[in-house]
Amino acid sequence: MDNFDENDIGTLLRLKKFEQPPPGYFENFLHEFHRRQRDELLRQPVWSVLWQRFADSLSRLNIPSLTSYPAAVAAALVCAAVVSLKVYQAPQSPEIAMSDSSELLPRISVLDQMPAERVADRFTLRSPLATRSLGPDLSRSQMNESAYTHRATPPRYVLDRLPVSYEPSFNF
Amino acid sequence: MDQPRIDEDQPLVARAQAGDAAAFDDLVVKYSPRLYGLIYNMTSNHEDTDDMLQDVFAKAYRAIKGFRGKSSFYTWIHTIAVNMTLNFLKKRGRRYHLSLDDVDASIQNDKEFIELTSTTSPVREADLGELQRRLNEAMMKLSDEHRAVVTMFHIQGMPHAEISKILGVSEGTVRSRLFYANRQLQNYLDEFRKNPVG
Numbered sequence: 001m002d003n004f005d006e007n008d009i010g011t012l013l014r015l016k017k018f019e020q021p022p023p024g025y026f027e028n029f030l031h032e033f034h035r036r037q038r039d040e041l042l043r044q045p046v047w048s049v050l051w052q053r054f055a056d057s058l059s060r061l062n063i064p065s066l067t068s069y070p071a072a073v074a075a076a077l078v079c080a081a082v083v084s085l086k087v088y089q090a091p092q093s094p095e096i097a098m099s100d101s102s103e104l105l106p107r108i109s110v111l112d113q114m115p116a117e118r119v120a121d122r123f124t125l126r127s128p129l130a131t132r133s134l135g136p137d138l139s140r141s142q143m144n145e146s147a148y149t150h151r152a153t154p155p156r157y158v159l160d161r162l163p164v165s166y167e168p169s170f171n172f
Numbered sequence: 173m174d175q176p177r178i179d180e181d182q183p184l185v186a187r188a189q190a191g192d193a194a195a196f197d198d199l200v201v202k203y204s205p206r207l208y209g210l211i212y213n214m215t216s217n218h219e220d221t222d223d224m225l226q227d228v229f230a231k232a233y234r235a236i237k238g239f240r241g242k243s244s245f246y247t248w249i250h251t252i253a254v255n256m257t258l259n260f261l262k263k264r265g266r267r268y269h270l271s272l273d274d275v276d277a278s279i280q281n282d283k284e285f286i287e288l289t290s291t292t293s294p295v296r297e298a299d300l301g302e303l304q305r306r307l308n309e310a311m312m313k314l315s316d317e318h319r320a321v322v323t324m325f326h327i328q329g330m331p332h333a334e335i336s337k338i339l340g341v342s343e344g345t346v347r348s349r350l351f352y353a354n355r356q357l358q359n360y361l362d363e364f365r366k367n368p369v370g
Contacts, residue, residue, distance in 0.1 A: 004361045006354050012307050012361075013326035015300075017209055021218060029204050029225070030197060036226055037233070056237070 181245040188236050196236065200229050206328070207253050213323040214257045216308055224260060228253045243337060250338045254320055261316045310360040318353040325350055
């Protein structure tokens with residue numbers, strides 16, 4: 001009587017693949033899988049479902065791949081910090097410029113409201129602008145008054161948007 | 173050796189990762205018979221196998237979005253199945269009962285079955301049903317790791333390289349476990365041949 005060798009063992013073991021579950025098992029397996037999935041979902045608490053959806057949305061954004069580049073993340077954080085500092089420290093220059101220009105407009109328009117002959121009388125070649133009185137509308141008292149009005153608050157300076165040095169040197 | 177050389181499941185996997193449940197269903201239909209055989213031959217119990225197979229696919233469904241394709245889907249799903257089954261067996265310990273000892277009677281007319289049983293004299297001479305029962309008992313005497321290797325190599329027909337990927341061990345370890353397990357099974361079945369009653 002022969003003994004079992006390795007081939008015999010292999011042959012016997014290959015017979016085990018004929019051991020199968022009851023007929024129809026695999027047809028029902030998918031339905032059972034779906035049923036268990038539904039049951040599992042119903043048994044989960046709400047926070048767990050929400051957390052799972054949040055994790056899914058993060059995985060769609062591929063956040064892990066972004067966080068795998070710590071240098072890039074650190075650089076982005078530094079940039080964000082610098083930008084936010086600049087935003088908080090920026091002067092309110094546009095508002096100052098607008099308020100000053102609105103205050104100046106009525107004084108300039110004084111000349112526009114004067115009759116043409118009066119304007120001509122005031123600005124002739126015989127009487128240059130510098131030596132002539134500016135008249136009642138632009139008298140020193142009024143100028144002083146407006147000056148005092150400005151000095152009631154700390155002096156404010158309106159700067160151009162671009163420094164002078166930024167202007168092209170050959171501007172014809 | 174019917175494992176895919178390239179990942180032929182990639183289109184289905186990509187659709188499943190995008191949330192297409194029907195694509196995952198196709199993967200379940202494709203792999204459930206094969207994984208059933210793997211788990212059953214490690215647990216030797218139908219009910220346990222049924223539960224385990226459901227759990228394996230549930231876990232795969234939850235994890236498929238994290239599958240990056242570093243291995244084939246075939247290797248990935250087999251790794252999940254083997255690891256879950258080994259964990260289950262550790263918890264279960266030695267408490268088991270064999271539930272599918274006998275070969276289905278209708279299978280005995282199968283051409284491949286007849287060919288297998290007629291080639292080797294010890295198999296031909298023995299009572300096949302009894303031999304199968306003894307073989308199952310011998311299988312359960314092996315350690316879980318050795319049984320996993322025997323199942324994948326002899327029953328599932330996987331090559332050593334694929335088994336080593338699934339188990340995360342070297343091919344040398346796979347060959348060594350296989351040699352040891354074969355020797356154990358041989359000794360047990362020879363014992364049965366000499367003392368059929370025992």
